[in-house]
Each structure stands twice: as C-alpha cells, then as structure tokens.
Amino acid sequence: MSRTLWHTLKLSPAVLSAVIIAANGAIAAENSAKPLLKDNTAVTDSPVGTAANQLNTELAALPLSEVSSDSPNQQQVAQNTELQNEPAVNNTLEQINRYSQEPVSPVQSSQGTQGTESLDQVTSVSQLRDVQPTDWAFQALQSLVERYGCIEGYPDRTYRGNRAMTRYEFAAGLNSCLDRIQELIAALPQGVGREDLDRLRRLQEEFAAELATLRGRVDALEARVTEVEANQFSTITKLRGEVIFGVSSVFGDEKAISSSVRRTTANTRDLEDNPIFGYRARLNFDTSFSGRDLLRVRLQARNITEFSGNPATTLTGATALSTGVTGTNMTRLSVDGNSNNSVELDDLYYRFPIGKNARVWLIANSGEFNDLVNTVHPLFDSSSTGSISRFGRFNPIYQIVNTSSSAGALINLDFGAIGLDVGYLAPRANNPSNKNGLYDGEFGALAQLVLFPKGNFNIGLTYVRYYAPGNRVNVTGSTGSSFAQRPFGAVATESNSFGGQVNWRIAPQFLISGWVGYQMAEAKTGNFRGANADVINYAVSFGFPDLGAKGNFLGLLAGVPPKVTSSDLDGDFYRGRRTEDRKDDDTSYHLEAFYRIRVSNNISVTPGAFVILNPEHNDRNDTIWVGTIRTTFTF
Template identity: 50%
Template structure:
C-alpha cells in the first residue's frame, strides 16, 4: 500500500500539494480539539493563521538545493495550492498520517474545482484529474471518518454553547480539607513577660476552606474577579501563644460563613502597561511577583504563613486601591501600587477598608501603603526583585506591621497588645529565585523595616526589624508533578531602636526564633493535591525561655 501511495505521488505535483495541506488541515482539527497548554495553543494559532504564498522564495526554510524545490515551485506558481505559516516557514520535513493526507487531498480538490470554475481548467491536465480521482476513491473511508469527526465536533460545540455557564464568565473553585495539630510543652510567652506559663493543650482539628472565583472578561485582555470565601480553619496562635505557628490558609472568620471577600478589575492600559483596580480584598502578593513560585499559593504552596513569601508583601493587606505594572518586554519590569488597607484586626468579612468616612477610614486618610518593586529577569532560570513599601497606621485599629506574621512585638513594637498608636514604617526587601535545573530550584528573601511612632507614650521612638528565609524545591520527586520542599528562616525580629519598656530600658527581642518547615506536595491528579508537612518553631516569640513548638498538618486541595 505504501509503495502504491508513493507511485501515485510521482504522477503529479498536485499530490504533493495534498500532502502539504494534510499536514495542516487534519492536525489543525486535532490541535483545536485538544488544546490543553500554551504550546498547543500557539501551534493551533499557527495552523489557523496560514496564509497563501505566491513565490517559493517566501519560505525561509526552503532552499533551491532541496530535492522538492522544483515541485514546490510548480505548485505555487501553477496551482496556487500552497500555504505558509505566519513565520514564513514551510516545515517540509514534518511527517503526516493517512488521515492528514486525506484531508489535504480534499482541500486540493476544492482548489482544482475553483480553477475549473474560473475558466482556467487548462492548468490541470487530464492525467492530474485521473490521479486525483483514484486517490479520492482510495481514501474515501478516511475522508468519511474525518467528515464524521468534524460533524461530531460541531455538535459538541453547539451543545456546550447552549449549556455554558456564561459567554463571558468562568467559574474556578478550590476546596481545602486539613487535619492539623500543635505540639509542645507550654504556650509561648513574649520576651520579658512575667506571666505564669501554662501547658499547651491542643486537639487534632479537621477543618476546611472553600473559595469560588468568578472570572469575567469583556475584551479578551481584561479580567473582573469576584470571590466568595468560607472556612473554619482557626489561627493556631490561640493555642500555641504565637503567630509563628499560623497556617498559610487559615481564615479570619472561622464560622464557615460565606462572604464576598475580593472584588477587582484588571485591564491593559497599553501594550506594556497593566492596571489592576482593587475594590475590596486587595493583596500585594496577588498583584506582583513574590519570587517564591513553588510555595506562594495558600492552597498549593507552603503550609505555614511565613513560608509562603516575604512579609513585605503583607503590607496593605485586604485593601482597596490601584496596582500598575510596566513590562516593556525586556528583562526589567516595574510595579507601583497604592492600597488603603482594611482595619478591625484584618477581619476581611467585617473590615472597614477604605469605605467608612465616619471612622476616618477613607481612601487617603486611613491605614495605607505605597509600594514599588523593580524586577530583573535576565534569563528564565534567574529572577531577582528589589522592593519598597511605605505604610501608615492611623491608629483606628490594632497596629500590625506584618499582618500577624512573626512575633507580636515585631508587629506592634510601640504599645501594649490591644492598644494603638499612629505609626509609620519604611520596608525594604530583596527577593530572588534561581532554577538550577528543571527539577531543582532555590528561592529566598531578606527584609529590613524601620518603624516610627507618631503618637502615644513612645512618640518619637523607632524600631529596627529584620527577617530572612530560604526555600529549596525538588520537583518531580517520587513522581511527575510532586515537589519536596524545605523552608528555613528567621521571622520578623526587633533588633534595634529607641523603644522603651515600662522600666525605661531599651526593649528588644532577647533571642532569635527560627522557622523550619518540611513538606511534600503529592500530585494525585491535575485537580487533587495532598500535602503532608511539619513546621518547627525554635525559640517562639524570639524568646529562648519558650519550648520548641511543632505543627503537623495534612492538607488536601481540590481544584475545579
């Protein structure tokens, strides 16, 4: 059969035209049917954008010395039966199947009919038509099969269009179920505390968090996001005595009440300028690159709060405002943002944000953050960022420099817990990611914050706060899609300044806490991930008088 096929190909260059069209038409149908990733989408677009050529010289990958050059030249100039890819290539070495050949033959027959209809039938010889008729008869079964597949696709497409949720909106969901427990001898106390120690009494918990995102697009390049959130994963600080044991996916309202906690709209102001407007629930770590791609997600990343990314991205959390990213296409990109964050202890559901003038929580006269980040990516393997944030707390709620990430003293250095004072902070950070190979990547961050008290008993005082961390990711460890991760660092710690305690002495964190986290992300399927892990906090609250605390967690994440 194969020998007979090639004998037919020698009869006329029209047969070669059919082969070319086959390599395009049938594969295009297959790619358009099963586009599942960016590479396939690009290939499908290439096939759909093929354009007619008038000279064989238009093909950059065809040379006069090629064995098929004369045949291609004849097909282009005599029959007008050749199309090229958008990048001016022909791709003549690409293999084709019998289905592809059948599809191409059908396309070339249509072209012959056009020539006959326009009174140019003399360009096609009787021998050519005889050959085409024989080929059409031989491949009649394949042509019928292909026609059936196309009809089936059209029917499925019509059914999907008739029953789709929306022509502009896509629903994306995530459900987390977690089993967790905190272990240790006694609850952590802040440095210098004189309170009596109590036992760390904890129970194993089974809890959940569910999020439904509605993504709408009206132009193809814009996106409106509305998110519904519910959960009952509590903050571990109530048991352990420190926010250093917090999970990265706990919730502010742990009653499983459903609330709209995020509304934003993003669009391209220009080709290189992306604008995002947050009306509610705006978070810098969702608007910019955090340089920790394997662990940044709350549902599929690190298990702990501190292990997800640098605390500098907690500035302006749950706010309203504007984020603008300028990316001209080179290795450099620049992001600027302004967020007026919510108060009421960061409670997303009941927070006031920038919408309550009666409580001085406006867009500009309440708690707010001005943010800027310069990203440099000279290659796909290396990415580094320089970040700055200036935050202001108006004193309308409990001050929280890092949104409860790190020690209580580092988050509120100037006043006793539960009291407030106007505070300004300047935050500086550097973050980087380096991928040694497709299966080994490291990332890390370091940050420095200087905070100044503008009112209260410590008015005029300042505090210096440092933090750092590094993460290692071994990809495809034990199976494709799995990740073995280790994260180690020091949560925010007050290392200097002029803060005075009640005795009039300088108040600093006495010792150093260390964060150690090990986790294994096991990919069950594209929609299910199971992540067991252990978090260890040495010297909680930067107090070496505290016992080491442990948090064991098994998280299962469903996406749909």
C-alpha cells in the first residue's frame, strides 16, 4: 500500500501538468480561431408607458426596453470594455466571462431536467463525434483514450475540444487520470519503470515555457480585475445615454392667425423658415437595489427650437400679431425644447413592485403620464425613435400635465388581460404658496383601463381630470389651436378629458392604431365662470415594422389636432365680433410620414415630414410644412 501511494505521489505533478497542457491547448486553439471581441450592448432611451411596459420588462433583466428613451414605452445601457494592450489577457477574460456562467448544464430527459450533465468514460477516440483525424490534437487524445483510458466525454458523445475547461471538468478529468494511474501501478509487478518516469519528466521540461506563460497570463488577469473592481463606478448603477442630432425647417408663406380675426396686411407676418440644426443629449443613471426596482436620475441638455407660437387674435389682452416661428403649436416637433445648452435635471423617479401584480411610481421631477402608462400607440410614442411631431406621438390628453417640475405618484396594476393605471401629478408640488403645492394649484389625475395589454389587439380607455390657475392653463398639452388650449383666456379652468385608443397588430410587419379624445372645459373664475367648451381630436396611424431591413420602421399618420367644436361664450368675450356659440370655424388636418432607418444597434436615422392644412382651424391660413432629419445615437 505504501509503495502504491509513493508511486502515485511521484506521478501527480506529471499528470497535473498534462491536464493543464491540454486545457492550455484548448484555449490556444479557440483563441487562434476567433478575433478579439468587444462587448457593445446598446440600450435605447425609453421612458415609460407603452414603452413603460417594455422598459419595465427590460429592467427586470437589466430594457435601461425602449433612452428610448424617453418613455418606458421604448425604454436602455452601452458599456464598452476595451483592454487593447494585452490581447491574450483579453481573450482569456472573455472566455472566463462566457464559460464561468455555465459550469455545468442541465440534462434533459423525458422526465424533465435531471441534475447536471456528467462526463462518461470512452474506450475509443472514434466514440467522440466531434473529434476528427485531421484535428491537431487527435493523436494525443487517441493515446490518452485508448492507451491510458483516462479521457471522458459528454453524454452526447462529444469532447468539445475547442472550448475552455471549467473547474468541474478539470476535477473530473484529473480524478479519472489518477484513478487510472493507481490501476496501472497496482497491475505492475515491479511498479513504474524508469523509462516511463523519464518520459514524464521530459514532458514537464518540454512544456515548461507554456506553463510559465499561462501562469503569467493569469497573474496579469488578476491584476487587471483588481484594478477594474477598484475603479468601477457602481455595482448597482448603469449608465444609459442618448444623443439626438436634428436638421429641421418649416416651409410656407405666412404665420397662422386665429379664426376669430380677419387676415389683413397689418396682422400677417412671414414664417421664420431658416433651417436649423439642434441636439438633445440625455444621460440616464439607472439604479436597481433588488433587481426588480428602478431609481432613475436623468441629466439633459438641448437646444432644439420649438416651431410654435400664438396666432394673431382678438382675445382680450392678446397681441394682434402672430408670434413665434409659425404662429401655431400644431407645427411642434417631438423632440423640441431649449435649455440654452445648460445641463438640467430631468427625470427623477423611483419605481418598485408590490407583489406580482402591482408597480408603484414615486415621481420627484419631470413627471408625464405618457412616461408612466401604456399609451396604446407603440412605435410612434417615443420622441427619439417614433413620430417626428408632437401631436403624432399619442392622444394629447396624456400631455395635459407635462412641465419639467411635475411630481406625484402612480400605480400600475396588471391582471393579465386587464391593466389598470391610477395616478396624480402636480407641476409645482414643492411650492407651498397660494395656488401651488400638491392640491391647491395645477394638477392632473389619471385613471386608465387597458384591455389585452400583452396581445396583438389592445384597447385603452383613459380619463384625466385637470385644473389650472388662469396663467397656467393648457388644456391640450400645446398640440391644437390656441383657442382649444385656453378656451376662456387667462382664467382658472377645469377640464374632464376622455380618451379611447386602439392598436391592432394585424401581422408582424403591419399594425394600425388610432385614438379619439374628447374634453369638456369649464371656466372656474371671472366673468365667464360656469362657461363651457367642448374640444375634440382624433387620429389614425399605420405602422410597417422591419420594412426594408430588420429594425427599420415606416410610420404614416393622419388626424385632426385639438379643436373647439362648441362653447357657450357670449360676444363680450371677443372684441369686434358678437356670437353666442364661439368655436373653431374650420378644421385643420395633420398628415405625417417618417421612415426610421436602423444603421446599427446604436444608430438610427429618421427622415420625415408633416403638413398642417388650415392651421389653427382657419382655412384662410396658408398651409405649413415641417421637415426634419433626426439622427439618434444610443449607448
């Protein structure tokens, strides 16, 4: 027994060297067959909503889906790790990252998953299906299998010689060889011969350089890992970035005027139609403490001019000349906004689950309902990758509360075929003065029911109650006529808004969507207290995903921006014109087309244009065109 143990101990270093050499040969073979890789994972900016649902799903796996963005509807992290000075170390790190995740894999059988995949002893190299006589290590494997019988294969009769070896496999192979050595020693009448020992010694000396190189690589790798761990930003926070470049312009003759006044040479002005180049840059810091929650802090800078304005009108206290670029908010872009190149705090919220069916949002800054709920208008609702116009993204009732300081809370309930959202936002929740705060100033309260939210056919029913003091009224979220935005002028106004949205994905590459919005506004103060006005808007859209190439998208949309269809205002409200039923006399039509081209996983280019016929619901106004080429980078 002592003699057997002594021979075993003498042979152990040689066996260990042989096993390490085999592992090093496998790594070298794989490295020679593959180039150095870089891990580039792009996540688009996605705020919440329809995108919120996608971003929530992605972040459960983190879908930092959709940057995109800007709503959870489109919801994403780009991390580039480059160790260019030591390619060999890089390859080793790559292999370790890939294979250390799966030390063993489950074995499937008719009874399901049964433990872990084990190695089976083979008696002939021909039993290994993936080993060919042309392989560079064929003779070595043949000798180990048929002469020494200490090489094992997987249950599917494969050797998998071109992949790295895990610690489990190393232990199994070493144990098999040691068992075989003990058997051979026990079978020899006079123990191991001098010739065998000399052969093993020569093998050790022959591969001493390779063993030293491997040891140096491992040492360098350990040093690099230590450096990375010491300098990493955070183990629970990921950075998601999005940058948009846009070249845009308006086309037409004159700025819009209100339908309440007559067009004259004295109150008309030319469009400000010089082309512009602007940008929007966002950095999202997404933190998860449990893997299911999300704390987002977004920094933003932008300088994209708003193609908007107020038309010439005879409203009390208003100017008689059109202002802004076009004289109407109907021409606004989806990504417009100007911080004069200053970096601002944009989104700030915390989202966490309660059980399996509820998700709670606590919004501290820049809250918008379209970022928090399903807008039932997928592929159009993202400002960075969807519709190029403000009106074309979704039903305007979602934008009734959309200031940069809005705060509040919202809860999403998921019951499978039914989704329920209830939320409250206040634009000046941090201000304790009169007509401010959580409840005394401007606010919006939303309740929404979505049927079949996870299927190819979705229906959304939405209600929003809104109130604002006189100087802050914006009933339509700056998407329709100026009259619809403030039906009673600068007086405190309350509105009840109802929306119906439908989305039907008829085929994988074709979907049709649409919405109808109806709003009942009421004056709460002043001489017009109790006066009412009705506002409507509607649209239909057609989407063609993956048209031309995977990731591309063609969007077509037609609709009518918010319009006052009736009111009980008397003639004293308007100068020079007496009427007992003031409304938008004509109808504006919004026609839009855009085509998003996916250049790569991180870059898309979207050329598009839309036209407003009869701007401000006034057929005496000239048609206004808006064109843009939007380039979106995500990282």
